[in-house]
Amino acid sequence: MIDIRPFATLGHANHGWLNARHHFSFANYHDPQRMNWGPIRVWNDDEIAAQSGFPPHPHRDMEIITYVRKGAITHEDSMGNKGRTGAGDVQVMSAGRGVMHAEYNLEDEQTTLFQIWIETAKPGVEPGWGQMPFPKDERDGAFQVLASGDPDDGALTFHADGEVLGATLKAGNSLTYESKPGRYLYLVPSAPIRINGKDAQGRDGIAIKDEGQLTIEALDEDVELVLVDAA
Structure with a gap:
């Protein structure tokens, strides 16, 4: 199964400083057909204006992954953590039994990012960030694990059975990925691709299940791919 969800059909909220597209029901956007995809609960495609951001707010019992596409985001939380995550890099916050955090774009340019929430497998644990x-050249032509539930794979760690992966493809090139039965995959490309013979546009959402081998081809442009594979 490959279900392509065009960018134009995503939920939309423009708050001035924040222009957000919602792949799944979120805040004031509600679509009973798009509540989640397996344990993947949120995938927001956010554009955050320069010198703005999300003030402190609480979370609990959710694995929150931020993939920065352009610009940078600066994180602060009630655990005392503070850090800047730039384009192509990733941060993970396990909200655990509860945490307050803020995410600011302190840059002089717009920041664009994906914020992805995965339901935790370990509620009530100590929060972490x-x-x-x-580096993007290390994922040219193949998926690289950016974050996962495996603490020993050298990537960032969260408390769920899943992986967040990234890859880049030059125009006209392709890669393959083995999809295991029963798992829920969600893929967002930055530019047009063809996946197992189906065409998708940049920033479309692609929900995948029980497909076996995936063949992904970049069409007329270089493409950046972000994939979540979870159970």
Whole structure:
């Protein structure tokens, strides 16, 4: 199953400083057909104006992954953590039994990012936060694990059975990915691709299940791919 969800059909909220597209029901956007995809609960495509951001607010029992596409985001939380995550890099916050955090764009340019929430497998644990750089040349033509539930794979760690992966493809090139039965995959490309013979546009959402091998081809432009594979 490959369900392509065009960018134009996503939920939309423009707050001036924040222009957000919602792949799943979120805040004032509600679509009973798009509540989640397996344990993937939120995928927001956010554009955050320069010198603005999300003031302190609480979370609990959710794994929150931020993938910065352009610009940078600066994180602060009630655990005392503070850090800046730049384009192509990732931060993970395990909200655990409860945490307050803020996310600010302190840059002089717009920041664009994906914020992804995965339902936790370990409610009530100690909250945590981490970030890591991921040079894009190390994922040219193949998926690289950026964050996962495996504490030993060298990536950022969260408390769920899943992986967040990134890849880049040059125009005309392709890659393959093995999809295991029963898992829920969600893919967002930055530019047009063809996946197992189906065409998708940049920033479309692609929900995938029980497909076996995926063949992803970049069409007329270089493309950046972000994929969540979870159960």
